[in-house]
Amino acid sequence: MIEIRDINKSFDENQVLKGISSKFESGVTNLIIGGSGSGKTTLLKCMVGLHQPDSGSVLYDDRDFTPMDFQERIEIRKEIGMLFQGSALFDSLTVEENIMFPLNMFTQQTHAEKLDRVNFCLERVNLEGKNKLFPAELSGGMKKRVGIARAIAMNPKYLFCDEPNSGLDPKTSIVIDELIKEITEEYNTTTIVVTHDMNSVMGIGDYILFLYEGKKFWEGSNKEIAHTDIQELNDFVFASRFMKAAKAKF
Numbered sequence: 001m002i003e004i005r006d007i008n009k010s011f012d013e014n015q016v017l018k019g020i021s022s023k024f025e026s027g028v029t030n031l032i033i034g035g036s037g038s039g040k041t042t043l044l045k046c047m048v049g050l051h052q053p054d055s056g057s058v059l060y061d062d063r064d065f066t067p068m069d070f071q072e073r074i075e076i077r078k079e080i081g082m083l084f085q086g087s088a089l090f091d092s093l094t095v096e097e098n099i100m101f102p103l104n105m106f107t108q109q110t111h112a113e114k115l116d117r118v119n120f121c122l123e124r125v126n127l128e129g130k131n132k133l134f135p136a137e138l139s140g141g142m143k144k145r146v147g148i149a150r151a152i153a154m155n156p157k158y159l160f161c162d163e164p165n166s167g168l169d170p171k172t173s174i175v176i177d178e179l180i181k182e183i184t185e186e187y188n189t190t191t192i193v194v195t196h197d198m199n200s201v202m203g204i205g206d207y208i209l210f211l212y213e214g215k216k217f218w219e220g221s222n223k224e225i226a227h228t229d230i231q232e233l234n235d236f237v238f239a240s241r242f243m244k245a246a247k248a249k250f
């Protein structure tokens with residue numbers, strides 16, 4: 001479980017995060033949603049230590065991450081898997097080398113042990129045998145799956161996904177969403193997904209945190225979101241004519 005308490009973050013005069021508190025449970029998919037510029041990525045970066053919040057705390061299973069120095073954070077960092085926007089694979093490395101990267105960095109395992117783990121992760125994302133391909137030889141959906149395989153290589157307790165569906169067609173997006181949900185439930189990870197994708201919200205949003213102008217505006221599940229009367233949330237989630245019509249049928 002990850003808890004954030006009263007997170008504030010400004011860039012010069014621009015206060016981007018305004019006192020955000022929330023709890024993200026393990027074994028469920030937690031989504032952070034909100035319009036462009038509402039502070040989603042900044043919050044994610046504050047949580048993983050890429051930004052230092054001005055005030056507030058981030059607790060990983062009761063371990064306060066915020067006051068820790070670089071060295072102290074390493075233990076928690078080893079427990080974090082990240083799926084970056086655009087997959088962020090190393091183009092000059094093969095699929096196998098990409099997935100092995102965190103194992104080389106953080107473990108003392110033998111090559112055979114690391115290869116076993118790579119093969120296990122590749123199988124888990126349905127890409128067995130693709131070890132020697134380079135990212136340029138993969139489709140967008142395959143790249144995301146390799147990104148997920150790399151993110152789970154260290155058997156993480158915490159999984160962060162930044163816009164996992166960006167650039168994917170709707171069908172492939174659902175495959176990626178389902179994979180994230182399955183992995184979360186199978187390994188009981190605390191999973192946090194930043195997304196714009198309303199199919200993800202309705203499909204896998206066990207817990208949803210809606211940010212609006214840097215504030216926590218609403219929290220709840222995908223079942224509850226269909227019945228909310230909050231104008232700002234409705235305008236965001238049910239923005240299209242199709243979604244408005246679909247909502248009327250819930």
Ligand SMILES: Nc1ncnc2c1ncn2[C@@H]1O[C@H](COP(=O)(O)OP(=O)(O)OP(=O)(O)O)[C@@H](O)[C@H]1O
Nearest residue numbers: 011014016034035036037038039040041042043196
């Ligand atoms: N490193 C930075 N320096 C200065 N301002 C920043 C920085 N990072 C983000 N901001 C500002 O913080 C605000 C929120 O940005 P953020 O990227 O967190 O929003 P977002 O909700 O993730 O948006 P999007 O959905 O478009 O990715 C924006 O006004 C942005 O310009």
